[in-house]
Amino acid sequence: MMDAIAHWFKWLSNQHGINYSVFFDNYDQTLFLKGLKTTIILSLACIALSILVGLIGAWLQGSRIRAARVGTAMFVQFFRNTPPLVQLAFFYYAVSALLPTVTDSFGAQTPLINNLGWAIISFSLFAGAFNIEIFRSGIEAVPSAMTEAAESLGYTRFQIYRIVVIPIAFRICLPSLGNNLVNLVKTTTLAYAIGVPELLYASAQIWSEAMNVREMMVLLLITYVALVAILVAVMQRWEKSLRVPGYVS
Amino acid sequence: MRPVQSSSLPVLLTPNRTARDPLPSLTAIIQSRLLFVSLLGTFFISCGISAAYSAAGAQPSLSILDVLLKWAPLVFGGFLFNIAVSIASMALGTASGLLLGLGQISPSRPISKTSWFLTQFFRNSPWLVLLFFAMFLLPFDLKIGSVTVPLPAWFKAIIGLALPVMANVAEIVRGGIKSIPLSQWESAESLAFSRRQILWQIILPQAFKRMIPPWMNLYAILTMATTLISVVGIQDSMTLTKAALVAEGRLDLYLPFYMMLLLMFFAYCYPIARLTQSLESRVAVKF
Amino acid sequence: MQPLITISHVEKSFGTMPVLRDISMTIAKGECACIIGPSGSGKSTLLRCINGLVPVTSGSILVDSIEVNDPHLDKLALRRKVGIVFQQYNLFPHKTAIQNIAMAPIHVLNRPKDEAYENARRLLAKVKLSEKADAYPGELSGGQQQRVAIARSLAMNPMVMLFDEVTAALDPETKKEVLFTIRDLAAEGMTCVLVTHEMGFASEVADHVYFTDGGRIVEAGTPTEIFKAARNERTRAFLSQVL
Numbered sequence: 040m041m042d043a044i045a046h047w048f049k050w051l052s053n054q055h056g057i058n059y060s061v062f063f064d065n066y067d068q069t070l071f072l073k074g075l076k077t078t079i080i081l082s083l084a085c086i087a088l089s090i091l092v093g094l095i096g097a098w099l100q101g102s103r104i105r106a107a108r109v110g111t112a113m114f115v116q117f118f119r120n121t122p123p124l125v126q127l128a129f130f131y132y133a134v135s136a137l138l139p140t141v142t143d144s145f146g147a148q149t150p151l152i153n154n155l156g157w158a159i160i161s162f163s164l165f166a167g168a169f170n171i172e173i174f175r176s177g178i179e180a181v182p183s184a185m186t187e188a189a190e191s192l193g194y195t196r197f198q199i200y201r202i203v204v205i206p207i208a209f210r211i212c213l214p215s216l217g218n219n220l221v222n223l224v225k226t227t228t229l230a231y232a233i234g235v236p237e238l239l240y241a242s243a244q245i246w247s248e249a250m251n252v253r254e255m256m257v258l259l260l261i262t263y264v265a266l267v268a269i270l271v272a273v274m275q276r277w278e279k280s281l282r283v284p285g286y287v288s
Numbered sequence: 289m290r291p292v293q294s295s296s297l298p299v300l301l302t303p304n305r306t307a308r309d310p311l312p313s314l315t316a317i318i319q320s321r322l323l324f325v326s327l328l329g330t331f332f333i334s335c336g337i338s339a340a341y342s343a344a345g346a347q348p349s350l351s352i353l354d355v356l357l358k359w360a361p362l363v364f365g366g367f368l369f370n371i372a373v374s375i376a377s378m379a380l381g382t383a384s385g386l387l388l389g390l391g392q393i394s395p396s397r398p399i400s401k402t403s404w405f406l407t408q409f410f411r412n413s414p415w416l417v418l419l420f421f422a423m424f425l426l427p428f429d430l431k432i433g434s435v436t437v438p439l440p441a442w443f444k445a446i447i448g449l450a451l452p453v454m455a456n457v458a459e460i461v462r463g464g465i466k467s468i469p470l471s472q473w474e475s476a477e478s479l480a481f482s483r484r485q486i487l488w489q490i491i492l493p494q495a496f497k498r499m500i501p502p503w504m505n506l507y508a509i510l511t512m513a514t515t516l517i518s519v520v521g522i523q524d525s526m527t528l529t530k531a532a533l534v535a536e537g538r539l540d541l542y543l544p545f546y547m548m549l550l551l552m553f554f555a556y557c558y559p560i561a562r563l564t565q566s567l568e569s570r571v572a573v574k575f
Numbered sequence: 576m577q578p579l580i581t582i583s584h585v586e587k588s589f590g591t592m593p594v595l596r597d598i599s600m601t602i603a604k605g606e607c608a609c610i611i612g613p614s615g616s617g618k619s620t621l622l623r624c625i626n627g628l629v630p631v632t633s634g635s636i637l638v639d640s641i642e643v644n645d646p647h648l649d650k651l652a653l654r655r656k657v658g659i660v661f662q663q664y665n666l667f668p669h670k671t672a673i674q675n676i677a678m679a680p681i682h683v684l685n686r687p688k689d690e691a692y693e694n695a696r697r698l699l700a701k702v703k704l705s706e707k708a709d710a711y712p713g714e715l716s717g718g719q720q721q722r723v724a725i726a727r728s729l730a731m732n733p734m735v736m737l738f739d740e741v742t743a744a745l746d747p748e749t750k751k752e753v754l755f756t757i758r759d760l761a762a763e764g765m766t767c768v769l770v771t772h773e774m775g776f777a778s779e780v781a782d783h784v785y786f787t788d789g790g791r792i793v794e795a796g797t798p799t800e801i802f803k804a805a806r807n808e809r810t811r812a813f814l815s816q817v818l
Contacts, residue, residue, distance in 0.1 A: 120557040121550040122512035124519070125526060129550060132533075133542035188665035188724075191626055192679040192731060193654035202682060206669050225414040232519050239417060252424045260413050260421065267412040285713020286668040 058251040059258065067245045074241025075262065081158060081227045081237055082266070086220055088163035093170025100175050111171065118168035124229050126165055131157040131233045158230040166223040173219060177212035178204060210281055217274035221267050228263075238262060352544055359532040360548065366525030367552045370514040373446055373524070377514070378507050381450040385457025392462045395483070403458070410455035415513050422448030423520045445517045453510055460502045464495035501568040508557045508564070515553075525549055579604045579735060579766050580625065585634035585644075587620060587790075594620050596790040598634070602735070602768060602783075607761040609769045609777040609798075612787035613813060618770040621787075622737045625768070626659045639734055651683070658728030659737040662744055664720040666712040672723045673699060673708040676730045684731070691730075698726040702756050718749025722756055735766040742773060774818055778802045786810045 048062035060067040099111040118126065131154060140148040152160070181204050189199045231239045239259065246255040391403030410418065422444050429438045468491050476486040518526035529549050533541055578601040587595035594617045602608050610618045623629040625636055627643050627650050636643040641653050666675050676695035680686040686694075699705050702722035712720050721741055728736060738757060742750045754776050761767050761780050771777055777784055778798040786794045786801060786809075794807045802818075805811045 116558060116561075117550075117554060120508070120512075120561055121553045122515040122526075124512075124515040125546060125549050125553065128526070128530075129543075129546040133546045136539045136542050182665075184661065184663055184665045185667065187628060188661060188667070191628055191654060191657075191659045192727070193651045193683040194679070195651075198682055202678065203667055207667075210669065221412070225412075228414040228416040229516075229519075231416065239414070239420075243420075256417075256421050256425060259417055260409070263414055263417060264409060264412050283669050283713065284711045285715075286711060 057254060058249060059254050060245065060249045060251060061255075061258065064249070067249060070241045070245055071238075074236060074238040077155070077236055077241075078227055078238040078266070081155065081162075081230060081235070082224045082270075084159045085162045085166060085223055085227065088159065089166035089170050089220075089223060090216075092163055092167025093174050096167065096171030097174035097178060100171065101178070115168045115171050118165050119172075123162070123165045123226055124232060127158065127161040127229055127233060130161045154230070154233045154235050158227070158233065158235050162223060162226055162229075165226065166219060169219045169222075170216065173212050173215045174208070177208035180211045181207045210278075210283070210286075213274070213278050213281065217271065217278075220274070221270055224266060224270055225263070352541065355536060355538075355541060356544055356548060359528075359536075359545070363525050363528050363532065363545075363549065364552065366523065366528040367549075370517075370524050371511065371556070373442070373449065373514045373517065374507070374511040376446045377449040377453055378510055380446065381453025381510075382457050382503070384450065385454040386461055388454060388458035389461025389465070390487075392458065393465055407455045407458040407462075410451050411459060413452070415449070415452050416516050416519060418451045419445065419448035419516050419520055422451065441520075442517075442522055445520065445522050448520075449510060449513060449516070452513075453506065456506050457503065460499050460506065461495075463502075464499035465491055467498055468494050501564045504560055504564040504567070508560045511557055511560075512553060525552065577604060578602060579606075579639055580768075581635075581637040582621075582625070583635050583637075585621075585624065585636060586632045587617070587624060587629070588632055594790050595624070595631070598787075598790075598792055600785060600792065600795065602766065604734075604766055605764045606782045607767040607769070607780050608783045608785065609771055609781040610785045610787060611771065611774065611777060611801075611813075612785075612793075616787045617790040618787055619739050622659065622739050622768065622770055626657050626737060627653050628659075655684070655731055656734045657737060658731055658733035658735070659739065660721070660724050660728055660741050662740040664712070664717070664724045664744075666720055666724055666727070668712050671709050671711055672704065672715065675712070675723055676727045679727065680730050695726070695730060698729050699723075701729075702726045703752075716749055717745045718752045721745065721749075721753045725753070725756055725760075729760075735768065736760065738767065738769040738771070740770050740772065742771070772817065774802065774814070786813065788813070 045063040048059045052058045052060070052063070061071040062068070096111050096115065099107045102108055135150055135152065135157060138151045141151055143149045185203055185207065186199050189203045194202065227237060228239045230237050231243070234240065242255045242259050246252045249255075388403050388407055391399050392407060394400045394403065423441065426439055426444045426447065429436050431437075465487075472490060472494070473486060476490045481490065515524065515526045518524050518530075526549065529545055533545055580600075580602040582601070583599045585595055585598040586593070598621060600608070610621065612618055620629060624631050625638065625643065627648060631644050634644060638653060639656055641656070642648070643653060666672075667678070670678060673692065673695050676698055677688075677691040680691040680694065681688060696705070696708065699708055702725060704719060704722055704726075707715060707719060707723075712723070715723065725736075725741075741757070742753050745753060750773075754773065757767065757769070758776075758780050767780075769777070769781075781798050783795060784798050784801040785792050786805075786807070788809050794801060794805060794810045801810065802814065805814060
């Protein structure tokens with residue numbers, strides 16, 4: 040089967056000059072698949088971390104300590120209103136320069152955090168800033184009557200959050216969270232700028248050698264649209280599984 | 289049991305709330321000032337960190353602030369170029385996005401399906417990939433009859449950034465039109481308006497107000513995305529910052545230089561975000 | 576009869592706006608008290624004060640020897656004794672009817688799960704909704720939701736139930752279901768405090784009726800005294816308007 044596909048694409052390349060080398064060239068294929076894997080790892084790590092950042096930030100914004108609230112607001116506004124590419128450069132070139140280096144297994148000095156690590160940190164903070172706002176507005180959208188009812192049943196503040204506010208708020212947030220995570224997956228392409236061998240970077244390597252920019256571009260766009268479609272499908276499934284009959288949030 | 293006067297008004301007394309202030313309230317302004325001051329503070333602290341860091345190593349010839357001031361005009365010029373690109377892309381993207389958005393609600397199925405597909409495709413593709421797409425796949429020059437118009441790289445970049453803008457504007461237009469209740473269409477139809485008249489004279493003027501805040505939001509996103517052109521080799525503020533750092537060759541300059549660039553964008557995008565927010569709440573109150 | 580709730584000289588203001596002024600009343604065990612009066616007279620606030628949801632400005636509220644106006648108030652102990660049902664039901668939308676009822680005993684009273692669910696099932700039967708155990712609030716009618724809300728409060732085994740205009744948002748038909756549920760409760764000897772606009776219901780079930788206006792108790796007495804022979808001009812004016 041795989042052979043047949045490879046064969047057909049080879050024929051397409053020879054006969055019509057439409058060169059999808061990733062389907063028949065072993066080297067290009069490995070490069071592309073490795074890039075895809077890196078993009079997926081990068082995306083998943085950023086999704087998990089950015090949700091964590093969002094939860095912590097939303098919790099800090101409800102804090103009684105003024106400094107915590109102001110600090111979180113500053114963080115959110117700063118990361119939302121500056122270019123993610125410059126943020127990435129800021130972390131990778133500037134912050135990284137301040138950190139000590141470590142000695143790797145070959146005895147050479149390498150930075151404490153590599154480019155993939157900085158990409159994960161940078162994008163997680165960027166998307167996390169949006170998540171904070173999303174979670175906060177979700178918590179605010181829970182009717183105060185709900186918390187009052189829980190309070191009158193004798194729940195503690197923490198229990199009210201855990202059992203009533205968070206489950207309802209989460210259902211309210213889910214659509215905008217999904218949107219933001221889709222944006223995050225698209226943002227991972229910026230890691231190209233600091234040489235993380237993700238999908239775009241791998242593709243650029245392939246097209247600069249095989250001279251098949253047009254074909255790679257189509258493949259790249261289709262791959263990203265497919266990745267986004269998978270994420271959207273997962274989010275929708277999640278939304279559906281959390282849907283409560285008769286309740287419109 | 290006798291029917292009781294309808295008294296579903298809440299009985300719990302609450303102090304009279306003043307109507308929502310249409311403009312950003314005083315506290316909001318003070319808070320945003322506070323935000324600005326604190327951010328400037330972090331900037332100088334980052335300069336301080338760098339200074340302390342460099343003091344530990346070799347003595348630099350010029351102080352960080354001096355170097356920063358020396359390069360600032362050049363970087364700022366690059367920043368103005370980013371703004372120019374953002375305005376051009378926004379104009380192009382808005383015009384084509386309006387068409388695409390209207391195409392989505394077209395009664396002709398082929399047109400609406402194609403428009404929908406194009407919108408979804410460009411909306412879900414990464415901006416950087418679309419930029420590459422435009423840079424590599426647009427021809428170097430355009431032949432219109434016998435006249436050959438060269439397509440410079442910066443122009444291709446504007447088109448590349450306009451593609452995702454177009455798709456997002458199309459979504460905003462479609463959403464805005466959809467938010468107008470169906471009864472508006474029906475009542476206009478009953479008054480014998482044509483479809484075109486209904487759209488342009490009744491629906492769009494109402495939808496327009498709701499489309500402004502997300503459109504402004506999109507503009508801010510685009511402005512920040514203009515830095516991507518540095519990745520495809522066009523000189524902008526990002527390229528110039530990098531060039532300046534290479535020219536100086538001092539590690540301690542990285543933090544303040546990138547901070548300066550971040551703050552330039554922040555100073556431009558944050559006011560837009562605040563304005564969008566206040567417009568949003570005003571629209572929410574009005575409808 | 577010994578008083579279960581003793582309210583003396585309670586004052587409450589929101590900011591500078593007084594809502595309750597010098598309220599005093601006693602409610603005996605097993606008694607059903609109805610509070611009537613025009614909208615905005617502070618009736619709902621009074622109920623919320625008894626339950627500790629809203630702190631009072633001054634005065635004392637004693638519920639079975641717990642002082643509510645006490646900075647060291649054990650709110651949990653108070654709320655185990657006092658149940659409250661709201662006008663808008665306020666059921667948790669993401670939990671089924673039976674979960675809504677069993678939740679608080681499990682989480683707050685640390686009851687074993689099967690015991691809490693068994694009790695919840697019994698209470699659902701009591702409010703005649705056994706077949707709706709696994710329905711979500713959004714799938715129930717207003718009257719059904721309100722009966723689940725009553726069962727939810729009963730699950731905490733309170734000594735007194737507060738009802739805050741529980742039928743105000745319901746249509747006349749479903750109103751009856753809820754009112755019958757409350758009537759049965761009162762008949763069983765549950766101490767009830769109702770804020771209501773249902774004058775007919777109040778005169779039927781109440782032992783005492785309090786007429787409030789402008790944050791004060793204007794007149795109090797048995798249903799006959801209030802509805803048939805009100806002495807105060809304001810009471811008469813209000814009653815002639817609603818009856």
